[in-house]
Amino acid sequence: MKKIAFILTLILIATGCGKKSKVKPSNVTNSSETITINDGDVSKYNNSDDGLDGSSGGLKSIYFEFGRYDITSDMESRMSSNVEIAKSKSSIRLEGNCDEFGTDEYNYALGLKRANAVKQSLVSRGISADNITLVSLGESKPLCTQPTEQCYAKNRRVDFH
Amino acid sequence: MRFLIFFLINVWLFAEVDATIRIEKDVDQRSNIAIVDESSVEPYLASKFFKILQDDLKITGNFTVDSTHYSGSSAPSGEGKDFIIQYNFSNASGASLNVKLLKGSTNEVAFSKNYNIGSLDKYPFLAHQAVSDINDKIGYPSVSWMNRYVVYSRYSGSKQSQIVLADYTMSYQKVMISGGLNLFPKWGDKEQNTLYYTSYNADLPTLYKLNIYSGGKEKIASSEGMMVCSDVSPDGSKILVTMAPSGQPDIYEIDTQSGVKNRLTTFSGIDVNGKYAEGGSSIVYISNPLGYANVYKKSLFGTAVDQIVFHGRNNSTCDANGNKIVYSARESSNKYSNNQFNIYLASSSGGDTRPLTTSGINQFPRFSNDGNIVMYIKNSHSIGYININKRQTLLFPIAGNKVQSIDW
Numbered sequence: 001m002k003k004i005a006f007i008l009t010l011i012l013i014a015t016g017c018g019k020k021s022k023v024k025p026s027n028v029t030n031s032s033e034t035i036t037i038n039d040g041d042v043s044k045y046n047n048s049d050d051g052l053d054g055s056s057g058g059l060k061s062i063y064f065e066f067g068r069y070d071i072t073s074d075m076e077s078r079m080s081s082n083v084e085i086a087k088s089k090s091s092i093r094l095e096g097n098c099d100e101f102g103t104d105e106y107n108y109a110l111g112l113k114r115a116n117a118v119k120q121s122l123v124s125r126g127i128s129a130d131n132i133t134l135v136s137l138g139e140s141k142p143l144c145t146q147p148t149e150q151c152y153a154k155n156r157r158v159d160f161h
Numbered sequence: 162m163r164f165l166i167f168f169l170i171n172v173w174l175f176a177e178v179d180a181t182i183r184i185e186k187d188v189d190q191r192s193n194i195a196i197v198d199e200s201s202v203e204p205y206l207a208s209k210f211f212k213i214l215q216d217d218l219k220i221t222g223n224f225t226v227d228s229t230h231y232s233g234s235s236a237p238s239g240e241g242k243d244f245i246i247q248y249n250f251s252n253a254s255g256a257s258l259n260v261k262l263l264k265g266s267t268n269e270v271a272f273s274k275n276y277n278i279g280s281l282d283k284y285p286f287l288a289h290q291a292v293s294d295i296n297d298k299i300g301y302p303s304v305s306w307m308n309r310y311v312v313y314s315r316y317s318g319s320k321q322s323q324i325v326l327a328d329y330t331m332s333y334q335k336v337m338i339s340g341g342l343n344l345f346p347k348w349g350d351k352e353q354n355t356l357y358y359t360s361y362n363a364d365l366p367t368l369y370k371l372n373i374y375s376g377g378k379e380k381i382a383s384s385e386g387m388m389v390c391s392d393v394s395p396d397g398s399k400i401l402v403t404m405a406p407s408g409q410p411d412i413y414e415i416d417t418q419s420g421v422k423n424r425l426t427t428f429s430g431i432d433v434n435g436k437y438a439e440g441g442s443s444i445v446y447i448s449n450p451l452g453y454a455n456v457y458k459k460s461l462f463g464t465a466v467d468q469i470v471f472h473g474r475n476n477s478t479c480d481a482n483g484n485k486i487v488y489s490a491r492e493s494s495n496k497y498s499n500n501q502f503n504i505y506l507a508s509s510s511g512g513d514t515r516p517l518t519t520s521g522i523n524q525f526p527r528f529s530n531d532g533n534i535v536m537y538i539k540n541s542h543s544i545g546y547i548n549i550n551k552r553q554t555l556l557f558p559i560a561g562n563k564v565q566s567i568d569w
Contacts, residue, residue, distance in 0.1 A: 067453070067475070101500075103489065103524050104345065104566040105389050105403055105433040106447055106454050106477040109410040112386040113431060116408035134386045134408050135366065140342055140565075141320050 054097070054143050058085050059160035062118050063153060066099070069113035071121055079118075082160060083125045092127070094118050095159040096136040099152040104138075111136035118158045192243040192299065193265070194218060195227035197236045200250040210250050213285050213332055217292035220534075222551020223301040239265035246295065256284035260291045262298065272298045285332040306529035306569075310353050311536070311544075312337075312346040313567035322565060324358055326373070329536070329569065330557045331544055337373065345566045347390045350397045351530070357381070357390035357400065368402065370417075382415060382422070391435045391446075401425075401435035401444060412446055414461075425459065438481035438509045445469065445481045445509060456488050458509060469511035478525060482532035484509045487517070489524045489537075504537050506549060517547050525567050538564050 055061045060078045062071060071079065086092055096111030115134040123129045144151035196214055200207050211230050218224040231237055239245060242265035249259045255278050262272035272295060276287045289307040296304050311327045317339070324338035324346050342361035349355030349370055356371045367383040368390055382388065386405035391412070393400050400415050412426045412435040425444065426432035431454070434447040443460045454477035456470040470476055473490030480487050486509050492501040504526045507514040517526075517535060523545070525538045535547045541563055543556045 100563070103478040105391065106431065108387045108389065109403065109405075109431040109433045112405055112408065112410050115386070116405075119408060133364070134405075135361070136387045137320065137342075137361070138344075138565075140316060140322065140344070140361075 054095070054141070054157060054159035056159075056161050057089070059092075061157040061159050062114075064114050064156045064158075066101075066152075066156065067110070069110060069117050071117055079121055079125075083122060083127065086122060086127050086160075090131060092122070092132050093161040094132060094134050095141070095161065096134070097141055097155055097157050097159065098139045099155045100139045100142070101152070102139070108136045108138040111138050114156075114158050191223055191225045193227070193241060194224045194244045194246060195229070195231060195237050195242050195265075197231040197233060197245060197247045198250075199233040199247060202250060202252050206252060207250070209332065210284065210288060213288040213330060214246070214248070214292065216330060216555055216557075217288055217307060220307070220546055220548060220553055220555045221292070221296050221301065221304045222548045222553040223296060223299070223304075239263070239268055241265070244271070244295075244299070248291070250284070250287070252281050252284070255279040256281045256287055258284075258287040258291060260295070262295050282335070283328075283333055285328045285330060289328065302533070303531065306531055306534055309530065309569055310348075311567065311569040312348065312356060314344050314346055314358070314565040315562045316565055317562055320361070324356075329544075329546065331559055332557075334560075338371075345389045347393065347568050349393055351395075357393070359388050359390070381417070382420075386410065389433070391433070392437050392444075394437055394441055401437065403433045403435065412444065425461070434478060436479065436481040436486075438486065439484055443509070445479055445486050447477055447479060456486065467511070469509065470505075470507065470514075471511070472514075473505075480527050481509060482528035485528070485532060487526040487528060487535050489526055504535065504547075506535070517549065518545075525564065527567060527569060529569065536567070536569060538567065 053061045059082050062075050094115040096115035098107045098111045119132050142155045144154045198211055215226055218226045244265055245263045247261045251257045258276040260274055261270050264271050293305050293308055307329055311329050314322050314324050316322050320342045322342050323336045324343050325334055326337050327334045343358055345359045347357045349357050356373055360367050365383040366388040368381040368388050369378045370381055371378040384404035384406050386408055389403045391401045402413050403410055404413055411432050414423045414425055428448055430449045432448045435444045438445045443458055445458045447454050448457045453475050456476050456479045458467045458469050475491040476488050478489050486507050489502050489504055502522045502524050504517040504523045505514055506517055522540050523537050527536045533550055537545050539545045544559050545556045547554045
């Protein structure tokens with residue numbers, strides 16, 4: 001039993017006790033730390049407040065599935081929260097982002113379609129389209145650069161500013 | 162029946178072998194050649210220069226190259242050799258090169274020329290020019306493409322990138338544009354005097370045209386969302402761009418003299434990567450009407466749209482040259498790791514499909530200006546070249562960060 005406890009302790013130390021720290025892309029090398037989510041359920045970590053959200057001013061980023069630009073139902077609470085804050089803002093800039101798995105132009109178009117989907121949702125909830133600007137940043141602004149599915153999912157997002 | 166046809170097409174497609182491992186029995190048409198180095202530069206530089214000469218000769222597909230790095234004192238006899246190259250490379254006052262081509266049977270000088278370049282960093286271009294000239298002298302089809310600059314953008318940090326000028330082997334590299342996010346470089350003319358690129362450093366993505374010699378730049382257009390110059394017409398008078406003035410990425414043609422924009426695509430999904438094809442009478446481009454990226458074609462004089470690729474899980478980038486297209490196809494359904502992306506060559510009407518690679522992640526296919534060579538990025542860390550007629554390939558490492566876009 002002691003052996004098992006000792007091994008578990010070593011595993012926890014080796015994996016940083018599961019703590020998620022802020023990741024600066026420029027500092028990331030080939031770390032041996034990998035966190036893999038096998039079921040592909042993005043909502044598990046998209047809704048967690050782990051400090052890796054790319055938005056500002058209390059607004060929350062909206063996350064997307066691989067290769068898609070439709071807003072999923074599990075993003076509803078984030079959209080609702082954002083709408084309340086957006087009503088008091090004179091301008092909102094939406095930045096579409098992608099993971100690294102597309103190629104040049106297509107990835108930037110995918111980021112733009114994501115930003116536009118969020119814009120249409122905001123407009124349908126009463127935010128003036130005139131107050132919203134869009135830009136796609138493609139894969140140029142990753143929040144996370146670890147080669148894990150969890151990390152890739154954090155980069156498929158629209159940030160609010 | 163439809164399934165049977167699809168099955169037979171796939172059997173035919175994948176029965177083909179990777180161009181990298183398929184060696185045609187055309188060796189009789191190749192010249193046996195040896196290289197004799199009579200230079201007195203330091204060994205490291207001598208070795209690099211010899212390697213570039215050797216690679217230049219190989220990728221032409223016209224030579225069987227003796228791999229021995231001969232020096233003047235160990236020069237081979239002409240027996241069994243069609244030609245011998247003797248050269249003297251110097252790094253005094255920039256870089257200079259004296260090259261002689263000797264006939265193997267008689268040692269007669271068939272060609273002799275001196276080359277100079279002001280900057281030592283650019284010495285790879287001496288080798289490229291010499292091999293291009295030797296190739297012409299013997300009477301093989303031109304390989305002048307190897308004298309051209311490659312331009313590419315690479316990420317250097319979050320929302321940071323650089324635009325880099327290079328020779329085709331990446332032995333010479335010079336950062337041209339840095340600071341902020343500058344992407345999608347595209348040569349603006351055949352002579353490679355000007356360059357289109359997109360700056361993301363203002364409120365709106367903005368397309369500029371830069372003269373790489375004078376440094377002068379001209380604003381062409383800007384658009385909310387995204388703005389990319391995808392292709393330039395052969396005479397440089399028109400460009401194909403992807404832009405999104407109302408949040409919708411579509412392909413437009415811009416007259417570079419008048420500035421008049423003509424919207425070419427109207428699909429509500431994604432339309433990008435427009436390339437002039439078939440003498441400029443049509444464009445091939447990437448669209449996703451079936452829910453995934455694939456290659457389509459549209460006449461510039463009509464409205465009909467044709468799907469021209471019918472395999473691959475995601476074909477998100479393509480290039481065109483005359484009646485040929487190349488594209489990168491994701492072969493498996495894995496979203497991430499263990500995925501394969503292969504490059505395919507096909508006719509612009511969709512037939513004659515042939516795989517050019519068979520393993521790894523092969524993306525960003527680009528034709529040379531003569532359409533005989535396909536450049537691509539392999540596994541993010543190498544740049545590859547495929548001589549599609551000679552079935553000869555070469556790979557060179559790319560130092561540094563991830564390539565964002567590339568042109569030559």
